[in-house]
Amino acid sequence: MQERRWLLEGVERPDADALDVYRRNGGYDGAWRAFDEIDPAAVIDEVEAAGLRGHGGAWRPVAARWRAAGALGGVRALLVDVSESESGRFRDRKLAERLPHRLIEGALIAAHALTADDVYLCVRADWRRARSVLGHAMDEARAAGWIDRALGRSGHAVRLHLHPVPGPLPARGTDQLLPHLIECSRPEPRASNGTNDLPTLFGAPVLVHTAATLAFLPAILARGSGAFRELGSADFPGTVAISVSGHIRRPGLFEVEIGSGSFGELIDTLAGGVVDETDLLAVFPGGAPALDGDALKSLQIDPGVWSQPGGGEHEGSFGCGTIVVADDAVTPLDLAARWLDHAAQLGCGQCPVCREGSVWLIQHLQRLREGGVTAIDPSALQERLEILAHGEGEGLAICGHPTVAAHVTQGLLQIAPEHVDSQASAGATPIDDDAPLRTADSIHLRF
Amino acid sequence: MPPMTARCHIEIDDRAVEATRGQSVLEALHTHGVVVPALCHHPGLSCPATCRSCVVQVEGQGGSRMVTACNHTVAEGMIIRTEDSESRSLRSRALAEMVQRHAMECPICPASGECELQEAIGGHGPQAQAHELAGSSERVALGARLHFEAGRCIQCSRCARFEQEVSGAGQVGIKGRGPQIEITTGPAGVDHPLSGNLVDLCPAGALVDPASTVAAPAWTLRSVDTTCGSCATGCAVRADVDSAGQVTRLRPRLDSDVNDWWMCDEGRFGFDQELEGRLRLPEPATPDEETAWHVAVDRLRRRMAQPRSAVWLSPFLTLEEASVLIDAATTWGARLFLWSVEDRGEMSFPGGFRISGSRAPNTTGVGRLREAGETSVGTTKDLQTAIGEDQVGQLLMCGGGPAGVRPRLDRSGVSFLATHNLVSYEKADLVLPASHWLEKDGTFVNDRQQLRRVRPARAPMAGQTDLELFLQLAGREPTSAAEIFRELASRHEWLEGSSHAQLDANQRTHPQGVAAGGAWVDTLQRQGLLVIEDPAR
Numbered sequence: 016m017q018e019r020r021w022l023l024e025g026v027e028r029p030d031a032d033a034l035d036v037y038r039r040n041g042g043y044d045g046a047w048r049a050f051d052e053i054d055p056a057a058v059i060d061e062v063e064a065a066g067l068r069g070h071g072g073a074w075r076p077v078a079a080r081w082r083a084a085g086a087l088g089g090v091r092a093l094l095v096d097v098s099e100s101e102s103g104r105f106r107d108r109k110l111a112e113r114l115p116h117r118l119i120e121g122a123l124i125a126a127h128a129l130t131a132d133d134v135y136l137c138v139r140a141d142w143r144r145a146r147s148v149l150g151h152a153m154d155e156a157r158a159a160g161w162i163d164r165a166l167g168r169s170g171h172a173v174r175l176h177l178h179p180v181p182g183p184l185p186a187r188g189t190d191q192l193l194p195h196l197i198e199c200s201r202p203e204p205r206a207s208n209g210t211n212d213l214p215t216l217f218g219a220p221v222l223v224h225t226a227a228t229l230a231f232l233p234a235i236l237a238r239g240s241g242a243f244r245e246l247g248s249a250d251f252p253g254t255v256a257i258s259v260s261g262h263i264r265r266p267g268l269f270e271v272e273i274g275s276g277s278f279g280e281l282i283d284t285l286a287g288g289v290v291d292e293t294d295l296l297a298v299f300p301g302g303a304p305a306l307d308g309d310a311l312k313s314l315q316i317d318p319g320v321w322s323q324p325g326g327g328e329h330e331g332s333f334g335c336g337t338i339v340v341a342d343d344a345v346t347p348l349d350l351a352a353r354w355l356d357h358a359a360q361l362g363c364g365q366c367p368v369c370r371e372g373s374v375w376l377i378q379h380l381q382r383l384r385e386g387g388v389t390a391i392d393p394s395a396l397q398e399r400l401e402i403l404a405h406g407e408g409e410g411l412a413i414c415g416h417p418t419v420a421a422h423v424t425q426g427l428l429q430i431a432p433e434h435v436d437s438q439a440s441a442g443a444t445p446i447d448d449d450a451p452l453r454t455a456d457s458i459h460l461r462f
Numbered sequence: 463m464p465p466m467t468a469r470c471h472i473e474i475d476d477r478a479v480e481a482t483r484g485q486s487v488l489e490a491l492h493t494h495g496v497v498v499p500a501l502c503h504h505p506g507l508s509c510p511a512t513c514r515s516c517v518v519q520v521e522g523q524g525g526s527r528m529v530t531a532c533n534h535t536v537a538e539g540m541i542i543r544t545e546d547s548e549s550r551s552l553r554s555r556a557l558a559e560m561v562q563r564h565a566m567e568c569p570i571c572p573a574s575g576e577c578e579l580q581e582a583i584g585g586h587g588p589q590a591q592a593h594e595l596a597g598s599s600e601r602v603a604l605g606a607r608l609h610f611e612a613g614r615c616i617q618c619s620r621c622a623r624f625e626q627e628v629s630g631a632g633q634v635g636i637k638g639r640g641p642q643i644e645i646t647t648g649p650a651g652v653d654h655p656l657s658g659n660l661v662d663l664c665p666a667g668a669l670v671d672p673a674s675t676v677a678a679p680a681w682t683l684r685s686v687d688t689t690c691g692s693c694a695t696g697c698a699v700r701a702d703v704d705s706a707g708q709v710t711r712l713r714p715r716l717d718s719d720v721n722d723w724w725m726c727d728e729g730r731f732g733f734d735q736e737l738e739g740r741l742r743l744p745e746p747a748t749p750d751e752e753t754a755w756h757v758a759v760d761r762l763r764r765r766m767a768q769p770r771s772a773v774w775l776s777p778f779l780t781l782e783e784a785s786v787l788i789d790a791a792t793t794w795g796a797r798l799f800l801w802s803v804e805d806r807g808e809m810s811f812p813g814g815f816r817i818s819g820s821r822a823p824n825t826t827g828v829g830r831l832r833e834a835g836e837t838s839v840g841t842t843k844d845l846q847t848a849i850g851e852d853q854v855g856q857l858l859m860c861g862g863g864p865a866g867v868r869p870r871l872d873r874s875g876v877s878f879l880a881t882h883n884l885v886s887y888e889k890a891d892l893v894l895p896a897s898h899w900l901e902k903d904g905t906f907v908n909d910r911q912q913l914r915r916v917r918p919a920r921a922p923m924a925g926q927t928d929l930e931l932f933l934q935l936a937g938r939e940p941t942s943a944a945e946i947f948r949e950l951a952s953r954h955e956w957l958e959g960s961s962h963a964q965l966d967a968n969q970r971t972h973p974q975g976v977a978a979g980g981a982w983v984d985t986l987q988r989q990g991l992l993v994i995e996d997p998a999r
């Protein structure tokens with residue numbers, strides 16, 4: 016297996032974040048083509064021909080979303096989500112820090128296709144480096160006349176705003192949440208009332224895109240949709256950047272062609288294998304259940320094999336391309352308790368199912384971890400996890416945050432069910448865990 | 463005529479019904495008598511749809527879905543199901559989660575018996591739930607009449623929204639995230655003039671009035687719909703009366719023309735100082751002794767029939783009382799004056815609620831009687847001038863307002879002074895006890911020219927009402943306020959077409975046991991689990 020860089024193309028160049036380096040390597044050619052040579056409708060056609068989908072986790076076709084927005088009367092602004100909050104995901108942050116101009120250019124192209132005049136780059140406030148790099152890049156782009164000024168023959172001027180948002184945020188529902196944050200409200204997604212699909216910012220309809228999705232646009236415009244289509248599968252063309260962290264020799268961000276191999280190959284070849292040659296266990300923080308090592312190894316890197324959105328045989332969703340690898344020194348039960356605790360803290364606290372359900376689960380997982388004199392009914396635990404997992408689909412939760420939290424926890428508990436059972440019986444001894452999992456914040460990245 | 467499209471046809475639990483376009487599913491359900499819990503929704507506030515306890519099944523274009531009834535609107539052909547096992551179990555789940563950490567203190571909670579959460583759990587909650595005792599809840603005093611029981615809070619956010627949208631004070635907010643989310647206030651607590659509404663809003667008994675913890679439980683109360691007489695806004699209120707006949711509290715009633723769902727703290731909490739106050743006059747008195755009513759009435763009629771008499775009307779009188787008193791004064795040949803209470807300036811709030819500048823409930827009404835009457839009625843200033851010119855020998859001075867609202871009049875030179883008041887603060891030759899507005903039957907006209915109906919919530923402390931007194935003074939046979947109003951309506955064009963019966967149409971006296979908003983008790987009654995006999999019937 017090898018890397019195939021499209022999104023991260025040129026990331027290894029010294030000063031990859033500088034405008035002149037970016038420009039010298041074909042940067043802003045795509046934007047120029049979009050603004051000068053073709054009209055917005057043609058941009059949408061090009062993106063449709065490329066078959067680009069959103070990389071935020073839902074994998075919705077980008078051009079279809081743009082057309083739907085147009086049918087609803089268009090949008091006034093584009094919000095770019097640079098606030099990824101799932102543990103172990105660091106793709107958008109690295110993109111903003113290393114290739115800020117690709118992100119800016121992608122945002123320009125999308126705004127032009129949507130004929131929106133404003134772009135809000137919503138960057139987590141605690142990512143100081145990403146914010147300063149993006150801010151500097153915006154200054155450069157502004158000075159060079161790319162933003163805030165009429166561009167090409169279209170004469171369309173796009174204003175860019177850098178907006179820090181508090182992070183981390185709930186893992187889902189950012190569509191509804193980011194406008195809230197720009198309006199300086201609490202980080203709470205709004206409930207859908209089943210009518211208008213478009214979120215609003217100060218009353219105006221907007222569209223929210225994940226940073227990585229937009230960063231595919233410059234090359235699609237510059238090189239043409241055909242080149243993009245050559246990669247990946249028919250349904251999911253192109254590449255995907257996977258954040259790999261945890262008990263792994265070379266943690267990092269790897270961009271590979273969709274469907275070009277399995278996670279096992281990715282871990283063994285590109286990421287250097289699990290530390291100490293131990294067995295592995297993996298966590299997918301993107302909607303998919305956690306999988307045990309063997310199941311993960313043979314799994315293709317392809318959203319199409321998942322029931323969401325590809326209709327494949329695996330129950331769950333591919334998510335946004337993040338894996339946290341744990342070796343067998345970690346107890347799944349312990350990890351599940353920690354995981355859920357973390358996820359609960361990220362929730363907004365509005366829906367009882369998520370707020371109270373996770374409190375109950377955390378309490379009980381904690382009891383399992385500690386063992387104890389009284390027995391616990393593990394089936395009650397499963398039941399509560401099911402409720403949490405189906406929260407959004409059944410209308411009990413506003414967003415998919417509890418679903419993600421539950422899926423991961425469920426998967427972890429399934430890895431060693433007999434362990435859960437033995438901890439649940441009376442007189443179990445406490446699990447003593449000295450191999451805490453390292454996630455992206457403590458690992459050394461390659462670039 | 464409303465446009466054709468204003469109605470649409472929907473189906474609720476296999477029943478074909480009509481709904482209004484643009485109405486929410488929840489409203490449509492309520493109009494047709496179907497109850498689903500709605501714990502975060504309040505009709506007077508924005509709808510965040512976060513509690514998820516109102517989930518129902520909806521079939522429309524695009525198949526069947528589980529939707530929150532509060533924030534989805536009805537559409538033509540919509541099929542709504544609330545009784546199916548799936549939506550029932552979802553609602554029960556949402557409620558089960560909500561009471562997970564709710565301190566189950568119903569036996570000592572003042573909201574018990576009229577608690578929305580209790581009702582929701584009873585009607586839609588899980589059959590049985592292992593509840594791990596959440597420990598007793600922590601009580602925080604947010605204001606003199608507002609305490610917060612943190613352990614009972616279910617994070618519906620109604621209070622925080624009220625503070626933003628209605629009171630505009632923003633003194634209650636939400637802090638924290640996830641499981642740590644909680645209601646909080648600033649160091650000043652809650653001290654705005656609408657704070658009492660927070661208690662009504664709270665669906666879980668977390669915001670309570672400390673006084674209510676020692677009051678009679680809700681299911682022993684009887685309620686009377688009336689109008690608040692504490693200012694000229696004339697809020698529709700409900701007076702709750704305990705089995706001893708004492709008014710224990712006032713709560714606002716929905717009246718979208720006047721007060722929506724709200725009332726101010728002054729009206730809500732201020733009444734009992736006067737109503738039950740220790741200084742309240744029990745019977746008529748002369749400076750030396752208490753006298754019987756008939757002695758006092760005789761004496762007053764005799765004195766007032768002499769020349770140079772004057773009657774000072776009070777804006778605290780009802781239309782009926784004022785009109786009878788004007789009649790009496792006319793037979794005496796007494797001059798009439800009207801006390802105008804000083805305006806303190808209107809207070810208005812972002813949600814449209816307002817507190818009138820006038821603390822007297824019926825200045826407009828008595829004023830309009832004056833305009834329409836044949837006899838001219840002077841102002842306070844006119845009266846002062848008349849006293850100064852020695853034209854007033856006998857004066858009947860009506861008050862009836864709260865202790866803080868006193869007439870200022872220099873009455874030296876008046877040889878006989880009779881006062882008519884709740885408490886005695888003036889040395890007079892004859893002191894007559896007045897009725898409190900909670901003891902009155904009649905009508906007020908508020909400062910927006912709206913007719914407001916006041917109905918007695920308790921028997922008059924002084925043994926008879928103002929109206930009875932004035933009828934005696936006028937030498938008339940006893941009659942009802944409704945009858946007098948009918949007379950008035952025939953004499954005054956602006957009252958034409960109104961009657962007590964018509965004003966009463968949406969008001970009622972609730973039999974004992976169905977206290978204000980005691981929907982829980984209603985539910986029990988519907989299920990035949992509770993039978994309440996109305997002693998009045």
Ligand code: FES
Binds near residue numbers: 500503515
């Ligand atoms: S009342 Fe509908 S979600 Fe709370």
